Amino acid sequence: GTAPGSMSDSVEKQLAEASKGYLSKEEYKRKREEIEAQEALEKVRKAIPAVSVPVGGEGGGKKKKSGKKDRQPGSALSFGDELDGEAEPSPRVQPKKMGKCQDVDVSFLKKNEREAQEAAHKQEQAVRDFLELQQKAKQEPITLKYTFRSEATQRELPNGVHQGSITLPKGTTGEEVATAVRLDVEHLGEKFKLLEVAGKKEEPRLMLIVGASGMAIGSFIIPSAIALVEVASMRWSEGNSLFDDFKAGIIVTERRWYEQMRHTFPYSQWAVLDVHKSYSQKEFIANRNSGTGVDPFYRNGNIGKQRTGR
Incomplete structure (x- = not known):
């Protein structure tokens, strides 16, 4: 599992680099949201095994040779050449695993973004209130x-x-x-x-x-x-x-x-x-x-x- 706060550290590093040149608060917040969402989705993708799908159900030797060359090394799951043209899918391929990607609950992204925005707003308001009171006190x-x-x-x-x-x-x-x-x-x-x-x-x-x-x-x-x-x-x-x-x-x-x-x-x-x-x-x-x-x-x-x- 990922240690708590590790995603936040990564986001901060990316944000520090990406936010150079951003002048407005809105641009800064929008960029932070994009980076957080992108990082979360990357974690979802890494959690699901990659599956390489063969191009074409039939084919001669050339297609088989091409299929071998195009396969990505180190894929979590792969199809052998002997499966080309078979009507039955490989028993090693689990359709449910592909389905999990669609079932992943990413609602926490919006929730985290909303909570971060609310916390930032409260902090900003507290600073404004303090400065306003201080200015009034200085004029007395x-x-x-x-x-x-x-x-x-x-x-x-x-x-x-x-x-x-x-x-x-x-x-x-x-x-x-x-x-x-x-x-x-x-x-x-x-x-x-x-x-x-x-x-x-x-x-x-x-x-x-x-x-x-x-x-x-x-x-x-x-x-x-x-x-x-x-x-x-x-x-x-x-x-x-x-x-x-x-x-x-x-x-x-x-x-x-x-x-x-x-x-x-x-x-x-x-x-x-x-x-x-x-x-x-x-x-x-x-x-x-x-x-x-x-x-x-x-x-x-x-x-x-x-x-x-x-």
Whole structure:
């Protein structure tokens, strides 16, 4: 018997070769159906012994000689020359076996095709629904309370930081959020505006940090290309929301300032968010209460020490 899935593997190989140049989904599906049907019929043919039928019931030596030459070697059943002209069929020929080819139930072909089409349709619809919901979510506005930290705020402001709020679509990326906050800070005055060189504004590298579990001083450094809607969907390993709709607020700082201050509080409490990692809220809170944040370097008793080589 044929191992389950072997026909599917063969179909996939043929389809990969045959579908080169097909542009539409309909052409791809039609070609797949043709290959599957052809392969199934080939299996039906192989399951039935081949029978070679002699041409002509009578004939002299020439016809007999021709019959020998035309016979296919290795046929499952064959007629000898001595049978030419006989009225009775060979007892080795079973008419019922020829009849089986007509009786083979090939309805499973249409059933398999239909099931494959239905499964493909459901999968395609699920993807469309997900993308539609994601697009709607990205367009929803969200108001974020922010804290901006930089060399200028440290030098010019009593608390060393500037706090404000900004409303953005949830589809905004981490880099875009940081840039919008930096521009919002410029209303504080000339000392907070970006420098211009040859008529072009300086573009400092910015960082977005989001607080978790009420940690307003910041917890995770957000990768620049990740959208707010994706960050908001992340969860603790215990199951609850990781960032709780940004209720702990966000922080924006310049990377060069962070590199200077990363060994001091609160910068030492921040760790880069790994979107593929599962974080434990219980462990996070324990580290927060001990003042070691989520960074393994400082968690190992290195508070006050400056990391090197990074």
